[in-house]
Amino acid sequence: MNQTEAEFSYRLWRHDGAQGELIPLLQSAQDHFGYIPRRAIKYISGVAKVPESKIYGVITFYSQFRLQPMGKHAIRMCTGTACHVANAGMLLETIEDELGIEVNGTTEDGTFTLFSVACIGCCSLAPVMMVDDDTHGSLTPVTTRRIVRKVRRKTLAGEKKAAAEKPEEDAAASPAKE
Amino acid sequence: MSMILVGMSTCGMSAGAKDTYKSLEALVEGSDNELTFTGCIGMCFKEPLVEIREGERRTIYGHVDKKRAKEIYETHVVGGEELPDYIVYQEDGGKACGGSEQQFLERQERIVLRNCGLINPESLEQYENRGGYQATRKALLEISPEEIISELKDSGLRGRGGAGFPTGLKWSFCAGYESDVKYVVCNADEGDPGAFMDRSVLEGDPHAVLEGMIICGKAIGAAFGYIYCRAEYPLAIHRLQVAIADAVAKGYLGENIFGSGFSFDIKIKQGAGAFVCGEETALFASIEGERGMPRIRPPFPAEKGVFGKPTNNNNVETFANVPWIISNGGQAYRKYGTEKSPGTKVFALAGKIAKGGLAEVSMGRTIEDILFGIGGGIKEGREFKAVQMGGPSGGCIPADLKHTPVDFENIPKTGAIMGSGGMVVMDDRTCMVDMARFFLDFTQDESCGKCTFCRIGTLRMLETLERITRGEGEVEDTDMLAELGEQIKQASLCGLGQTAPNPVLSTMRYYMDEFLAHIKHKSCPAGSCQALVDFIIIEEKCTGCGVCAKDCPVDAISGIKKQPYIIDIEACVQCGKCMTSCAFDAIYTVGKKVAAS
Numbered sequence A: 001m002n003q004t005e006a007e008f009s010y011r012l013w014r015h016d017g018a019q020g021e022l023i024p025l026l027q028s029a030q031d032h033f034g035y036i037p038r039r040a041i042k043y044i045s046g047v048a049k050v051p052e053s054k055i056y057g058v059i060t061f062y063s064q065f066r067l068q069p070m071g072k073h074a075i076r077m078c079t080g081t082a083c084h085v086a087n088a089g090m091l092l093e094t095i096e097d098e099l100g101i102e103v104n105g106t107t108e109d110g111t112f113t114l115f116s117v118a119c120i121g122c123c124s125l126a127p128v129m130m131v132d133d134d135t136h137g138s139l140t141p142v143t144t145r146r147i148v149r150k151v152r153r154k155t156l157a158g159e160k161k162a163a164a165e166k167p168e169e170d171a172a173a174s175p176a177k178e
Numbered sequence B: 001m002s003m004i005l006v007g008m009s010t011c012g013m014s015a016g017a018k019d020t021y022k023s024l025e026a027l028v029e030g031s032d033n034e035l036t037f038t039g040c041i042g043m044c045f046k047e048p049l050v051e052i053r054e055g056e057r058r059t060i061y062g063h064v065d066k067k068r069a070k071e072i073y074e075t076h077v078v079g080g081e082e083l084p085d086y087i088v089y090q091e092d093g094g095k096a097c098g099g100s101e102q103q104f105l106e107r108q109e110r111i112v113l114r115n116c117g118l119i120n121p122e123s124l125e126q127y128e129n130r131g132g133y134q135a136t137r138k139a140l141l142e143i144s145p146e147e148i149i150s151e152l153k154d155s156g157l158r159g160r161g162g163a164g165f166p167t168g169l170k171w172s173f174c175a176g177y178e179s180d181v182k183y184v185v186c187n188a189d190e191g192d193p194g195a196f197m198d199r200s201v202l203e204g205d206p207h208a209v210l211e212g213m214i215i216c217g218k219a220i221g222a223a224f225g226y227i228y229c230r231a232e233y234p235l236a237i238h239r240l241q242v243a244i245a246d247a248v249a250k251g252y253l254g255e256n257i258f259g260s261g262f263s264f265d266i267k268i269k270q271g272a273g274a275f276v277c278g279e280e281t282a283l284f285a286s287i288e289g290e291r292g293m294p295r296i297r298p299p300f301p302a303e304k305g306v307f308g309k310p311t312n313n314n315n316v317e318t319f320a321n322v323p324w325i326i327s328n329g330g331q332a333y334r335k336y337g338t339e340k341s342p343g344t345k346v347f348a349l350a351g352k353i354a355k356g357g358l359a360e361v362s363m364g365r366t367i368e369d370i371l372f373g374i375g376g377g378i379k380e381g382r383e384f385k386a387v388q389m390g391g392p393s394g395g396c397i398p399a400d401l402k403h404t405p406v407d408f409e410n411i412p413k414t415g416a417i418m419g420s421g422g423m424v425v426m427d428d429r430t431c432m433v434d435m436a437r438f439f440l441d442f443t444q445d446e447s448c449g450k451c452t453f454c455r456i457g458t459l460r461m462l463e464t465l466e467r468i469t470r471g472e473g474e475v476e477d478t479d480m481l482a483e484l485g486e487q488i489k490q491a492s493l494c495g496l497g498q499t500a501p502n503p504v505l506s507t508m509r510y511y512m513d514e515f516l517a518h519i520k521h522k523s524c525p526a527g528s529c530q531a532l533v534d535f536i537i538i539e540e541k542c543t544g545c546g547v548c549a550k551d552c553p554v555d556a557i558s559g560i561k562k563q564p565y566i567i568d569i570e571a572c573v574q575c576g577k578c579m580t581s582c583a584f585d586a587i588y589t590v591g592k593k594v595a596a597s
Helices: A003-014 A019-033 A038-048 A052-061 A081-085 A088-099 A141-165 A167-172 B010-014 B017-028 B066-078 B102-106 B124-129 B134-142 B145-155 B167-175 B197-204 B206-220 B234-250 B280-287 B316-328 B330-334 B367-374 B432-446 B452-470 B477-491 B495-499 B502-510 B512-519 B547-551 B577-581
Strands: A073-078 A112-117 A129-131 A134-136 B003-007 B034-038 B050-054 B057-061 B087-092 B095-098 B183-188 B224-229 B265-270 B311-315 B344-351 B357-362 B384-389 B395-398 B422-427 B533-537 B587-591
Touching: A003 A019, A003 A038, A019 A038, A019 A052, A019 B265, A038 A052, A073 A088, A073 A141, A081 A088, A081 B344, A081 B422, A081 B432, A088 A112, A088 A141, A088 B577, A112 A141, A129 A141, A134 B010, A141 B577, B003 B010, B003 B017, B010 B017, B010 B197, B010 B234, B017 B034, B017 B066, B050 B066, B057 B066, B087 B102, B095 B102, B102 B367, B124 B206, B124 B234, B134 B206, B134 B316, B145 B167, B145 B206, B145 B316, B145 B330, B167 B206, B167 B311, B183 B206, B183 B280, B183 B316, B197 B206, B197 B234, B197 B316, B197 B344, B206 B224, B206 B234, B206 B311, B206 B316, B224 B234, B224 B280, B234 B265, B280 B311, B311 B316, B316 B330, B344 B367, B357 B367, B367 B384, B367 B422, B384 B432, B395 B502, B432 B452, B432 B502, B432 B512, B452 B477, B452 B495, B452 B512, B477 B495, B477 B502, B477 B512, B502 B512, B547 B577, B577 B587
Parallel strands: A073 A112, B003 B034, B183 B224, B183 B311, B224 B265, B344 B422
Antiparallel strands: A073 A129, A129 A134, B003 B050, B050 B057, B057 B087, B087 B095, B344 B357, B384 B395, B384 B422, B533 B587
């Protein structure tokens, strides 16, 4: 059992029916699964005694929660005020063009999911984007493309290496069996 | 022996402070020098920052990457020789004595940011050495709850979240209600795009906020506090968790604090990404695990707040002021600021400003003083056009009004609001119609959908503005926007809807000519709205690589390899493809030429 799974189970187990615990439960479910799958809603509904419809209502209200799985890397392009003034819209188009997806979309190979977010609080380095937990500031179309390509190359190289090293495990973990 | 401090808040880290810290770590190992980290000192434009502290002498270096870190360590720390070229600020015995950015810090007055950038935010000991938890001791042992409230009333502190409601008065309301359970809530859901002062306080001095909450708990008779922090601030949440754990271990939180018989606990609630949750009743709904939708007032939170119990809700910056006021007295606080807006305010300078960062100044200083005196004016020497204050609830203040004093009385007269203190600076390349559209796009998206006018009205306004920026606007549109804007303000329940039209109304008030240029002449004077501009290739920058011509979907670009290319304006469809593919930033936009008529 890994850490996120332990955290999620622990929260489910500890839950005492307090209404205020619903959002933390959903957050830990998302930490574990990467999104909130149907079965997690079912577990939570059973434990928290909250109807599934209501949980769905809470999930769709908050922008943090996702009902779809996401790519290996999340690109968060900041479109807050300072970044907007610094032409973030053009950069968003650049990434969309580079990856062939639109905002909130995931690339076909499952490498990237693109989000547009409001202000990540690095206004003085605008325009800014986050690739997973790394923040990149003072972007131009050129540097943006360069960063995205670098991450993609790294991911592909990592995948090839992993496939070469342990082909059996890789096959077992393929999403087809999920 | 020297102490080396690396600025490690979100702004520092995105500029590469982690690498700087790592390389210094390797260098310091085995020596008697001490390496630690600190919060944001406010000079975000010079990050990553490294400070060398030798006794009373503090030297801060700017733009310290791995290479420069090594140089500074070898020359200054080991060799004892300072590197004046990189020094941004220097201080000896508490007095500023040099550095290229001396003015930036010298012109500020720091109460809220008193510890930011000076202490390690994850060290309770360093906070105590700066007088930490003395205010709590005083509030719990020496003075009565009534005296705490009267001290705050004396200070004249007004809520720093934006509305400016007198804090002492707010506390006295909540103290007046009898209840077995009461709550203190700290609103750390800093959602305004362009504001980051609360994040810096939480990352740089979390204990000050905890202290403010404990004192508030004592004053109103509450034993439990929530900090509602947005999930987009993982580092702030981490530092708060560390601070709470340390405070609990030391007995500053928990049962019977200082043996006074008063107990207080604090829990962090993470937001889940909804701007409307910065509105207090929506925030309470979110703490309770519901959709974060605002509730009708009255009953006011002081009577029925979180879980239907009396609740006092203040902003991060307000709480950070409280310990200082209790320690130094309300009258001392009045020495700063104006009569009706006492004290200081932290402003986040961003946008087209030369020195973006945090500045804390007395209320009542002029916009010009803050932007030019501290912020260093406009980036690349361009022309100052406007400053946006109050985020999506505020408005734009044009350059003509730069002598306006910044306080709760004068800013609303311009049509903007104080807000949480974000100042986004715009230059002549920023289109005001597009700014209005941008803010409405934000509020429209974040509207919770409860009130019809806020839900549908903002969408209709947004559609109209989008048409205008596409060049399909009509003259009647401006009247319609003004009328609908007023209606939305009147027919919405919470602050989000009541203020959502402000950015549009205030830009129409000062920049009607720009609206008309879009509508009548189908031209964007600032060269920003893509459909209303001409794309031009800057000859000096073009290398003639031909990528743009290859990418152009309508073959509007032509030229000879290795010579500057040309865009045929007649054939161009303004898709912007060339701009995103040019590797040399050689493509530029200007407002469409208006035919003389």
